[in-house]
Amino acid sequence: MASMNTVPPHSTPCLRAGMVGLGMIFEDTYRPLFEQLHAEGLYRRSFGPVEVALSAVASRTGARAERLRLAGRLPAFISCAGPSALSELLRHPVDVVCVATPDDRHFEGARQALLARKHVLIEKPSVLRLQELDDLLTLAREQGVLARVVYHKLADPDHKKLRTHVVDGVLRHVNNGYCSLLEPKQISGSQFAEWITGRNPATYVAVHYIKLIDFTFGPEWKLQRIHATGQRGLVGPSEGPTWDSVQLQIVYLHPDNREAAFDIHTSWVTPDNFPGYVEQEVQFRFDNGVWNAHQRRRGVEVTVEGKTPHELKITPNHHYNGTFLEPWNQRSQRGYGIEVLQRFFEEVAHVEFGGPPDRRADRLEEVRRLSYADLSADRNTVAIVQALEALLQKQRHGQSGGVVRVNDPRGGLVLDLPGVAEGEILYPHRV
Numbered sequence: 001m002a003s004m005n006t007v008p009p010h011s012t013p014c015l016r017a018g019m020v021g022l023g024m025i026f027e028d029t030y031r032p033l034f035e036q037l038h039a040e041g042l043y044r045r046s047f048g049p050v051e052v053a054l055s056a057v058a059s060r061t062g063a064r065a066e067r068l069r070l071a072g073r074l075p076a077f078i079s080c081a082g083p084s085a086l087s088e089l090l091r092h093p094v095d096v097v098c099v100a101t102p103d104d105r106h107f108e109g110a111r112q113a114l115l116a117r118k119h120v121l122i123e124k125p126s127v128l129r130l131q132e133l134d135d136l137l138t139l140a141r142e143q144g145v146l147a148r149v150v151y152h153k154l155a156d157p158d159h160k161k162l163r164t165h166v167v168d169g170v171l172r173h174v175n176n177g178y179c180s181l182l183e184p185k186q187i188s189g190s191q192f193a194e195w196i197t198g199r200n201p202a203t204y205v206a207v208h209y210i211k212l213i214d215f216t217f218g219p220e221w222k223l224q225r226i227h228a229t230g231q232r233g234l235v236g237p238s239e240g241p242t243w244d245s246v247q248l249q250i251v252y253l254h255p256d257n258r259e260a261a262f263d264i265h266t267s268w269v270t271p272d273n274f275p276g277y278v279e280q281e282v283q284f285r286f287d288n289g290v291w292n293a294h295q296r297r298r299g300v301e302v303t304v305e306g307k308t309p310h311e312l313k314i315t316p317n318h319h320y321n322g323t324f325l326e327p328w329n330q331r332s333q334r335g336y337g338i339e340v341l342q343r344f345f346e347e348v349a350h351v352e353f354g355g356p357p358d359r360r361a362d363r364l365e366e367v368r369r370l371s372y373a374d375l376s377a378d379r380n381t382v383a384i385v386q387a388l389e390a391l392l393q394k395q396r397h398g399q400s401g402g403v404v405r406v407n408d409p410r411g412g413l414v415l416d417l418p419g420v421a422e423g424e425i426l427y428p429h430r431v
Contacts (some may be wrong), residue, residue, distance in 0.1 A: 012041070013048075015345060016055040018094035020063040020109045020120070021085055021101040024191055025074045025123055028321055029152070030098060032333035033341045035073045041166045044346055052345055053077075056084035090116045096348055098341075099123060101194040101403045103203055107132040110147065114139040119146045119351075119370060121344045125207040125385050126378045128425045132410070137375055146351065146367060147375040148344055150294050153208040154372055155336035157319055158293045162284070163216045171291060173254065174217045177284040179209035179264045186276060188244075188268040200392060201266040202246035203385055209282065210250065214380045215372060216258070221252045222256045222381045223431060224259065226387040226404040229395060232247050234269045241396060244269045250384055275301075275314040313368040344409060346371070383413055383431045390426055406431050 001344065019030060019283040022424060036053035054077050057065050062081030068074065080088040086109055090097075097113035099106055099122045107127045113120045126149040127133050140147035153159055183205065188196050192204075214223075227249040236242035245267035251259045280295040307313050316322070321335035347367045349366040354363055371377035387404035394402050394417060401418045404426065410415045413426035 006182075009258055011047055012051050013354070014051040014053060015042075015096055015348060016053050016094045017345075018089045018097040018112070018113075018138075020089065020094070020097060020099045020113075021056060021123075022059045022068070023100065024058060025100045025193055026064075026314075029341055030100065030338045031068070032321075033338050035165070036338075037345065042342075042345060042349055044350065044354075046355070047349045050353060056080060056089045060085075060090040086386050090118070094120065095352075096345070098292065099270045102192075102199075104128060104199065105120060106193075107136070110136055110140065112179070114143055114145065114147060117143045117145055119348050120148065120151045122375075124149060124211070125203060125381060126375055128389060129205065129386045129431075130379065130382050131377060133375060134429075135166075138212060140309075140375065144361070145366065146364065147313045148347070149375055149378055150340060150344075150373070151211040151215075152320070152337045152340045152399050153212055155340045157336070158298065159212055161376055162291055162293070165291075166216055171284075171286045171289050173258075173287040175258070175285050175287065176260055177213065177262045177266070177282065179206075179213075179262065180267050180279065180281045181205045181208065181264075182270040182274075182279040183266075183268040184270050184272045184274060185234075185268070186272050192268075196242060196268075197315075198241040200243035200246050200389070201268040202228070202248050202264070202388055204229070204244065204266075204268070206248055206264045206266045206388075209262075209386060210384050211249075211381050212282075213250070213262050215377075217252075218380075221254050221260070223383065224251045224253045224378055225406060226250050226384055226391070227389045227402075228391040230392055230401065231319065232396075239396075243392060243395075245391070246388070248384075248388055253341075270412045273309050277308060277309060277313045277315065278317070293299060340373075348402040379431055383427070386411055386426055387415070390424075 010168060019026065034054040035273060042050040042052055053331055054074055056078040058080045059065055062079050078092050096119040096144035097108040101109055103125055106122050110120050136147055164398040186383055228246060230243045231350045232238050232240060234244045246263045246371050250262050254260060277298045283291045284291045295317055299315055299317060301315055303310055303314060319335055321337040323333045326332055351360060351363045354362050383406060391402050399417050403416055405414045407430050410423055411425040412431045414423040415426055416423045
């Protein structure tokens with residue numbers, strides 16, 4: 001790989017990371033991971049000790065990068081800011097690029113990084129259209145690098161146990177399900193206010209559950225069709241392109257020709273003082289059982305005068321990400337939101353340092369087969385996102401009640417509207 005460090009004999013290999021986007025996701029997960037890896041490094045028997053360094057960052061203004069630098073918990077890194085920040089970052093020696101920008105900017109950042117022969121990790125959803133996914137997959141193959149996507153909820157202990165029961169045959173044949181993720185107004189009104197115009201909460205967070213359903217209960221079934229509707233008027237004008245809440249339904253067909261339908265409700269206009277802060281709930285119904293999971297009911301409740309529910313959350317999710325004083329008096333920050341990122345760096349280290357150079361291609365294919373994060377396994381999720389956004393766009397222009405059919409004889413994604421004879425081809429090839 002052209003950008004990889006030349007490692008002198010007996011020295012410790014190093015992966016140099018470039019970070020694109022320094023927002024909330026970076027602060028919650030990437031920053032503590034880079035601090036941990038700076039202090040402890042990586043180690044696996046297959047590749048030995050490996051250093052990981054945050055070498056360069058790209059952001060809109062550079063202000064957060066400067067605050068990060070002043071905190072002094074990371075070694076010196078290069079800060080690139082402004083409209084050409086990514087191009088500037090890629091001129092510096094980095095081996096991997098992590099893309100944590102708003103979702104409608106993922107494609108271009110990942111495309112440029114892959115063209116520069118960097119391993120890439122993209123926050124969910126990977127991209128918004130199957131055409132973009134095809135381009136990134138082609139580039140990753142041509143350049144001989146990994147292209148991965150983060151769906152951290154796949155590593156949630158509850159969700160891992162659900163999949164374990166399904167794989168082991170304890171829960172059999174899912175028939176239908178319901179998922180809900182409600183976020184407070186401060187998400188849309190302050191934390192993400194700069195980029196949510198024209199966006200919707202389903203693309204932002206429903207993808208967690210779309211991927212969970214597709215990964216946990218697949219791959220034998222086939223995605224059949226997608227329905228969606230939504231509401232506007234709080235985050236933006238009622239006739240505008242920005243959505244307060246979205247209700248999505250996806251339908252799969254089992255090999256025995258029984259359909260399974262899943263309803264996913266998302267919102268980012270829940271009151272800020274709602275006790276759950278982020279309200280997350282799922283229910284899946286099987287031939288022989290029911291699975292219920294609820295974030296607030298599995299955790300703790302805490303009230304501190306003057307601190308909850310804003311500075312501290314009344315029902316925090318310590319499984320996702322939490323700061324702790326360990327029993328041995330060491331400060332730590334850990335959780336599945338961080339663990340899944342570390343796994344990516346372990347996979348890259350395995351490819352680059354896990355054996356003889358002439359077997360690198362074999363190791364690359366070995367990691368690509370881990371479909372929980374590979375872009376090649378993201379087709380159904382991206383197809384649903386593309387269909388969802390097309391349906392909302394039609395609704396905005398007064399054409400409600402549409403359905404997107406998957407792998408129809410007319411094309412891979414076909415949008416049909418009531419009273420309209422010709423369907424619109426969103427994607428011509430098979431999903």
